[in-house]
Amino acid sequence: MSKNDNLIHFIGTADELNAHLGLVRAILANENAWQFSWAHACGFIEKIQKNLMKMMSHVSDTKNENYYFVKAEVSEINREIARLLESIPKQKKFSIPGKNIIEAQIQIARTVARRTERLYSAIYEEHSLCPNAGEYLNKLSDYLYYLSQQESLVNVNFINQITGI
Numbered sequence: 001m002s003k004n005d006n007l008i009h010f011i012g013t014a015d016e017l018n019a020h021l022g023l024v025r026a027i028l029a030n031e032n033a034w035q036f037s038w039a040h041a042c043g044f045i046e047k048i049q050k051n052l053m054k055m056m057s058h059v060s061d062t063k064n065e066n067y068y069f070v071k072a073e074v075s076e077i078n079r080e081i082a083r084l085l086e087s088i089p090k091q092k093k094f095s096i097p098g099k100n101i102i103e104a105q106i107q108i109a110r111t112v113a114r115r116t117e118r119l120y121s122a123i124y125e126e127h128s129l130c131p132n133a134g135e136y137l138n139k140l141s142d143y144l145y146y147l148s149q150q151e152s153l154v155n156v157n158f159i160n161q162i163t164g165i
Helices: 006-029 038-060 071-087 101-126 131-163
Strands: none
Touching: 006 038, 006 101, 038 071, 038 101, 038 131, 071 131, 101 131
């Protein structure tokens, strides 16, 4: 197989995404960090990382049913998106990344998740892959966007409380 094959590109990009998510988790889990929602997010991000490794295995070995995604995994990320949406106001304008370090890093992970999804779609057209994994990747970028908005909102509120603004 060529190093320029979409399968290889997907695995490399999913690995890159996994590393970015690891950095997000490390920042959130830092005991000196002042994000309030870090514990829940860290646990969920770790599940995502495990799912990415499962997805890389699926693309590498499409015949092995141990690596297939079930609808419950898509439902779980949808529930998490709904939970985040309850805590953030509706967006009325475009969000420019860079409000703080964690929000910016989550946005970087979101863009890599979108690239990962595009590569999965390209492979899906050529190979027999699990459609639930593609749907999961589609929802992953949504989850990361809303997580970035929540973390930004939490940090702004915290700073306002400390400074009395």
